[in-house]
Amino acid sequence: MGALYSRPVDEMPNAQPEHAGPMSAAPTTSHARLIDVLDALVRRAGHEPWGVRELAAELEESRSTVNRILASLVERGFAIEVGAGKYALGPRLRVLIQALSGGSSLLRQCRHALDVLADAAKRTALLSIHSRKREEYFVAACSETQAPLTFRPDLGVAFPPSFGDIGRAFTLLSPATRASQPGLGPFGRMSDSEFPRALSVATCELENGLLIAVSLHSLGDANSDDGYTPSPQAEDLARELAACVDAQPVAQPQLQGDEDKSTLARLERLMQLACCLPDGFALTPNLHELLLCNSATAKKVLQSAAEAGVVNVSQGRVYAGPKLYQWAARIGNQSASLPDLCRSILADLVDETGETVAFLEYDASVGTAQFLEVVQGWRPIQYKLQTYADVSLYAGAAGKAVLAHLNTEVARSLELTPFTEATITSHGELEANLEKIRHQGWSTGEGERVSGAFGLAVPFFVDGAVRGSISATIPQYRKDECDLPRLVERMQTAAGRIGKILSLGVERHAP
Numbered sequence: 092m093g094a095l096y097s098r099p100v101d102e103m104p105n106a107q108p109e110h111a112g113p114m115s116a117a118p119t120t121s122h123a124r125l126i127d128v129l130d131a132l133v134r135r136a137g138h139e140p141w142g143v144r145e146l147a148a149e150l151e152e153s154r155s156t157v158n159r160i161l162a163s164l165v166e167r168g169f170a171i172e173v174g175a176g177k178y179a180l181g182p183r184l185r186v187l188i189q190a191l192s193g194g195s196s197l198l199r200q201c202r203h204a205l206d207v208l209a210d211a212a213k214r215t216a217l218l219s220i221h222s223r224k225r226e227e228y229f230v231a232a233c234s235e236t237q238a239p240l241t242f243r244p245d246l247g248v249a250f251p252p253s254f255g256d257i258g259r260a261f262t263l264l265s266p267a268t269r270a271s272q273p274g275l276g277p278f279g280r281m282s283d284s285e286f287p288r289a290l291s292v293a294t295c296e297l298e299n300g301l302l303i304a305v306s307l308h309s310l311g312d313a314n315s316d317d318g319y320t321p322s323p324q325a326e327d328l329a330r331e332l333a334a335c336v337d338a339q340p341v342a343q344p345q346l347q348g349d350e351d352k353s354t355l356a357r358l359e360r361l362m363q364l365a366c367c368l369p370d371g372f373a374l375t376p377n378l379h380e381l382l383l384c385n386s387a388t389a390k391k392v393l394q395s396a397a398e399a400g401v402v403n404v405s406q407g408r409v410y411a412g413p414k415l416y417q418w419a420a421r422i423g424n425q426s427a428s429l430p431d432l433c434r435s436i437l438a439d440l441v442d443e444t445g446e447t448v449a450f451l452e453y454d455a456s457v458g459t460a461q462f463l464e465v466v467q468g469w470r471p472i473q474y475k476l477q478t479y480a481d482v483s484l485y486a487g488a489a490g491k492a493v494l495a496h497l498n499t500e501v502a503r504s505l506e507l508t509p510f511t512e513a514t515i516t517s518h519g520e521l522e523a524n525l526e527k528i529r530h531q532g533w534s535t536g537e538g539e540r541v542s543g544a545f546g547l548a549v550p551f552f553v554d555g556a557v558r559g560s561i562s563a564t565i566p567q568y569r570k571d572e573c574d575l576p577r578l579v580e581r582m583q584t585a586a587g588r589i590g591k592i593l594s595l596g597v598e599r600h601a602p
Contacts, residue, residue, distance in 0.1 A: 121354045122395035124152065128160045130414070132170055132180040133247075136422045140179040163355045168592040171435045182432035183359075183592050185422060187366040190595055191415055192423040195369040197301070198232070198416075200335045204328050205234035205305075211324055214290060214307040215242045218332075221261040221302035222400045222413035227251055228261055228304075229413075231420045242287050242310050247420030256289035257304050264294055264302055291322035293329040298337045299371060299410035300403035305329045339370035341408055346381045347554070347596040357382045357392050362415070365402050367597035369411035374404060429559070430464035433589050437466045437561065440585045444578055445470045446563040451482060451489045451548075453559045458501070460490055460559070474544055474564045485521055486514050488536035488546030489562035495528035496550055496557040513538040533579050534560075537567060545570040547578060551586040553593045561586055 127150055135141055141149075147157040161178050164170035168183035192198055201218050209216040218232040227249040235241045252258040292306045305325045344364055349356070360382050364372055379389035393409070396402045400414035430437075430450050441448050450464040460482045467473055484490035484497075485505050494502055502525060507516045515521045528534040536546040541564075548562035561582060565573060 122358050122392055123399055124150075124156070125160060125164075125355055125358055126396070126399040126401060126414070128157065128164065129169060129184060130418075132164075132178070133184070133418045133421050136180045140173045140177040143176055143178070146178070163353065167355055167359060168588065169355075169359075180422070181592075182427070182435070184418070185427050185432060186593055186595070187362055188415070188419050188423050189427070191366040191369050191411055192419050194367060195411065195416075195419075196335050196339050197297075197303070197332060197369075198419070198423075200332055201232050201328075204331065205232055208305070208307070208324050208328050209234040209236045212236070212307050212322060213238070214309045215287075216325075216328075217244070217257070217304075217306045217308065219257050219261075219304040219306065220413050220416050221252075221264075221304070222417070223300075223302070224398055224400050224413075225249070228258055228302075229417050229420060230257075231416055238310075242308055244286060247417045247422075249417070255286055256292055257306055260289070260292040260294045260304055260306075261302060264296060291325050293322070293325040295329040295333050297333055298405065299408075300405045301336075301410075301413060301416070303329065303332060305332070336370065342368045342370075342372040343375070344368055344372045344381070345598040347598070348594075349591070350383065352383050357384055357388070358396065361392055361396055362401065363595060363597055365396075365409065365411045365415060367595050369415070371408040371410045374407050374409050428463065429593065432592060434464065434466075436585050436588050436592075437464065440561070440581060441466045441468055443581055444468070444563065446565055446573075446578070447473045447476070449476050449489060449562050449564065451493065451560045451562065453493045453557060455556070460484055460493060462489070470569075474541065474566070476564060483508075483510070483540065486510050486536070487540035487562075488534045488548035489560050490540075491525065491528055491536065492534040492548035492550040492560035492562070493557050495525040495534065496552075510540050511538050511542045513542075515539065532583065537570075543567050547575065547582065549579070549582040549586040551589045551593075553590060554595060558590075558593070561589070 128146070131141060131146055131149060143154055143158050143161065147154045150157065161170055164181065165172055165178070168181045170178050170181045173179045205216045205218060213236050215236060216234045217230050219228050220231045221228040229247050229249050230244050231246065233243055233246065235243055250258055252262045287308045287310050289306045289308055292304050294302065294304045296302050305328050307322055307325055344367075346360055346363065348360065348363075364381065378393070379386045382389050382392060384392070393402065393404065397404055397412065400412045402412045403410045429452055433450060437448050437450060445468045447468040448466050449462045451460055452463050453460045461480060462476055462478045462482060465476045465478055482490050484494040485502065485507055499522070502521055503518060507514070507518065507521065509516050515524060533547065533549045536548075538544060543566060545565045545567045546562050547565070548560045550557050550560045552558060563578060563582065
């Protein structure tokens with residue numbers, strides 16, 4: 092189990108929180124530059140997008156280098172272009188961070204436990220994580236108590252170790268300090284009035300290499316000079332988190348995906364592994380095969396990622412590093428639905444074609460499909476489609492594109508109730524139609540669900556399973572004016588991009 096240290100915090104000099112420059116501690120490799128740009132995009136998530144000139148100045152890089160990196164990030168969905176020359180965080184990193192947030196035993200365990208601690212102590216409870224490589228820490232999770240005046244810091248904002256009681260507690264995690272075990276004393280005042288003093292800080296080093304702190308804060312006691320003893324509840328929670336993390340078994344992963352051997356693709360594969368298996372996977376001799384490179388290149392990718400805090404390597408295992416947890420703190424709580432993640436792709440498709448495009452999600456757990464997003468085209472006559480209502484899989488192009496890739500028993504079990512005179516009501520005819528769809532990769536429907544409407548749909552797949560479809564709905568009178576082969580090609584390209592962005596590609600196998 093990780094070692095636990097619970098100490099009072101000494102008086103600290105007055106200082107404002109600083110944001111360590113993203114280029115300050117990372118190695119100057121191409122992998123490091125990619126991580127720096129990603130980090131900058133995360134810091135601006137939900138705010139004004141970066142301009143190339145501004146970002147280049149921030150990173151102290153040439154505009155041509157930054158422009159080239161952004162182009163590669165856009166291609167793989169890590170960034171999106173917002174207007175002319177403006178860039179924001181793309182959906183791919185959000186997908187990976189959602190996997191980390193759901194798969195990390197540390198984050199899963201602390202969510203409810205922090206709430207319990209905050210309620211019991213009548214204080215705000217924080218979980219903070221320290222990054223050794225960058226000499227900074229950040230608040231990863233926060234639970235507030237019921238009080239008229241509350242304190243909730245911004246999650247994921249970097250502070251130097253010189254800032255505040257939490258930073259001081261982290262600096263005490265050194266071999267000399269651990270050996271001396273000094274006695275308890277009064278806590279010092281926080282250096283920033285907007286970040287209340289810590290009434291108690293319990294720090295712990297985990298086997299995965301993370302340094303964590305569980306702390307309690309109260310605005311009501313901010314002006315008190317009384318001393319406080321460490322909270323047994325905070326100490327207990329730190330021990331529980333350490334025990335939970337340290338007890339996780341090692342994973343033996345397999346990785347699916349494209350055959351791209353670019354620098355970004357290799358870094359992405361390592362991030363896929365770290366986000367999908369944050370509690371550790373085996374550092375095996377065949378890691379280079381997973382990253383699609385030779386052993387020397389794999390070592391460089393791993394070293395650059397470790398230096399930047401994307402991964403931690405310890406005792407033959409690779410873990411999610413503090414940088415990924417920091418990104419999770421910044422963007423992990425901004426829940427994103429499938430349409431949110433794919434909206435830029437849908438918008439591009441509408442801009443190219445002018446047609447109304449609908450995003451249909453299939454929920455395999457209950458066997459239902461719904462239109463979750465409809466982006467209206469720019470042509471003057473368009474169909475309006477209802478969202479968040481169940482869509483019959485057998486009637487219309489969007490549903491049939493999904494049904495064709497489900498078990499044949501699903502189609503045979505459906506009751507084929509007609510919506511219009513064109514609705515397919517024969518199971519034999521439906522199965523023949525679905526076989527054709529599987530063969531050609533796209534489906535059509537003419538007035539099967541809405542009279543006078545022609546639909547064209549393409550399925551998308553997430554980790555090998557059909558997850559939905561994107562469809563264009565066109566008035567039948569305009570069908571012959573459309574370049575259908577070109578429309579199919581564009582929709583298949585968009586569906587492929589959606590599948591790549593949403594797929595995690597990692598399979599976990601027991602050792």
